[in-house]
Amino acid sequence: MTAMQKKTDDPTAHLSAEDIACLGRELDAIREQVIASRGERDAEYIRAVIDNQRKLELASRAVLLFSLFPPAWIAGTAGLSVSKVLENMEIGHNVMHGQWDWMRDPKIHSTTWEWDNATPSDQWKHSHNDLHHTYTNVLGHDNDLGYGIMRVDEDQRWHPFYLGQPLWNAINALLFEYGIAAYDLEIGKALKGRKDKDDFKAQAKGVLRKIRKQVTRDYVVHPILSGPSALTTLGANITANVVRNVWTHSVIMCGHFPEGVETFEKTSIEGETRGEWYLRQMLGSANITGSPFMHLMTGNLSFQIEHHLFPDLPSNRYSEIAPKVKELFERYELTYTEGPLPKQVASAWRKVIRLSLPNDALQDAAAVLPFTPRTAAPEREAVAA
Numbered sequence: 393m394t395a396m397q398k399k400t401d402d403p404t405a406h407l408s409a410e411d412i413a414c415l416g417r418e419l420d421a422i423r424e425q426v427i428a429s430r431g432e433r434d435a436e437y438i439r440a441v442i443d444n445q446r447k448l449e450l451a452s453r454a455v456l457l458f459s460l461f462p463p464a465w466i467a468g469t470a471g472l473s474v475s476k477v478l479e480n481m482e483i484g485h486n487v488m489h490g491q492w493d494w495m496r497d498p499k500i501h502s503t504t505w506e507w508d509n510a511t512p513s514d515q516w517k518h519s520h521n522d523l524h525h526t527y528t529n530v531l532g533h534d535n536d537l538g539y540g541i542m543r544v545d546e547d548q549r550w551h552p553f554y555l556g557q558p559l560w561n562a563i564n565a566l567l568f569e570y571g572i573a574a575y576d577l578e579i580g581k582a583l584k585g586r587k588d589k590d591d592f593k594a595q596a597k598g599v600l601r602k603i604r605k606q607v608t609r610d611y612v613v614h615p616i617l618s619g620p621s622a623l624t625t626l627g628a629n630i631t632a633n634v635v636r637n638v639w640t641h642s643v644i645m646c647g648h649f650p651e652g653v654e655t656f657e658k659t660s661i662e663g664e665t666r667g668e669w670y671l672r673q674m675l676g677s678a679n680i681t682g683s684p685f686m687h688l689m690t691g692n693l694s695f696q697i698e699h700h701l702f703p704d705l706p707s708n709r710y711s712e713i714a715p716k717v718k719e720l721f722e723r724y725e726l727t728y729t730e731g732p733l734p735k736q737v738a739s740a741w742r743k744v745i746r747l748s749l750p751n752d753a754l755q756d757a758a759a760v761l762p763f764t765p766r767t768a769a770p771e772r773e774a775v776a777a
Contacts, residue, residue: 403654403675406725415724416667419701422716426705434706435495441482441688442500449475453614459624468625472632474689477639479508481691486707488517493704510573510606512598519576525703529648529676530656537648537655539564539575543747545655550750557748558741568637573599639689642737643680647696650678650739652729673700674721679714679730686733687711697728 404412452471459465484507486492492500506513520536527533531545538544542561543554564571577595581587610629618625654675661672680686680694687694687710695710698717705713721728731739 403726404671407671411724412667412671413665414667415720416665416670418720419670419717420666422713423702423705426702426709426713430494430706434708435492435497437708438483438487438492438495438500438706441478445475445478445483448478456614456625456628457618457621459618459621459628465624465628469628469631472628473635476508476632476636477689480636480640481643481693482688482707483507483691484509484513485691485693488513489521490704491706508606510569510599510603511576512595512602515576515595515598516572519578521703525700527661528673528700529654530658530661530672532658533661535575536644539571540580542744544649544743546747546751548747554748558745561741561744565638565641566634568641569633570603573603642733643690643693645740646680646733646736647677647693649743650729650731650736651743652727652739653678670701673697674726676700677729678736679728680733680736681730682733684711694733697730 407415448471452468452475455464455471456468459468484505487500487505488502488507490502493502495501498504502517509516524534524536529537531537531548541564542557543550577592577599578587582589582592610633611626614629615622615626654672656672656676661668664672674697677696677700679697680690682694692707692710693699695714698710698714699707701717702710702713718728720726
């Protein structure tokens with residue numbers, strides 16, 4: 393292999409350049425099969441999800457008008473939480489990836505969709521679609537890997553700041569939509585003078601407009617409409633937003649952070665071929681196993697490997713192509729990293745805690761946490777904020 397980083401434990405060492413090119417062609421064929429078969433059943437699927445999500449939100453907000461009564465509060469809060477997760481994950485995330493643009497429906501199009509999130513869609517699409525999916529798990533290029541506030545690889549230079557990363561990560565989970573907004577604004581670059589001031593101000597105003605709109609809707613209008621139930625409805629809206637934030641954070645952490653997921657050097661993508669790009673997505677992503685309902689609630693990001701291979705294919709197709717992709721992993725002797733949600737979340741958090749420590753403390757930590765640290769290579773610079 394020519395472009396991908398070489399390590400003593402390189403999982404691709406047994407593959408020749410022709411093997412990788414052949415793998416790329418096989419994945420291209422899977423993609424083309426799905427594109428050729430897109431049709432009415434896919435369109436009906438996304439329209440049904442959007443329709444049911446909106447009905448669930450309206451019903452939940454209606455129930456919360458009576459949230460002074462505990463059963464109404466519980467039912468309304470649960471329904472609103474589920475509707476917010478669906479809107480962000482299976483609908484917003486996937487619509488903005490262009491998965492449904494082929495329908496040519498302006499109501500379900502990546503250029504027109506705006507979601508219930510603090511980050512304006514145009515800013516999110518740049519940081520996520522343009523950067524994260526292009527530079528997946530490339531240290532120094534893909535800031536989705538650690539969001540610029542965490543050490544994500546033993547080879548990164550350790551600083552005392554990283555001792556707090558379990559706390560930073562917990563806070564980020566609770567306030568995830570605002571953390572993503574700050575990350576998409578590239579505040580770190582702005583503070584270092586590496587971002588145009590006018591662009592930053594314009595983007596910051598866009599974020600503040602979104603936040604003001606959300607706060608007005610969830611924390612002013614709907615509580616007021618609830619009359620005597622105003623305070624309990626306010627609490628329900630806060631709870632639903634926190635549930636959505638923590639769930640989304642957990643799912644995304646499982647996609648690229650569990651043990652067994654590879655990271656890559658900046659130099660590893662120089663001259664990268666299409667086959668090598670595919671291979672990086674395969675090694676840099678992990679799946680979550682579970683029921684169809686769980687897959688729906690993750691926005692089908694439980695099929696993170698398939699999503700990163702084919703980010704613009706309809707999300708309802710990932711479960712269909714996953715067996716074909718897994719067969720390729722087996723045939724090319726690669727590890728298909730997957731596991732149930734609790735296992736993957738625990739693995740990601742172990743890694744957060746482990747990498748908060750300096751390298752010379754990892755062996756001591758290994759006696760407490762169930763992992764085997766990788767032998768550290770020469771240190772890399774920390775990911776830029």
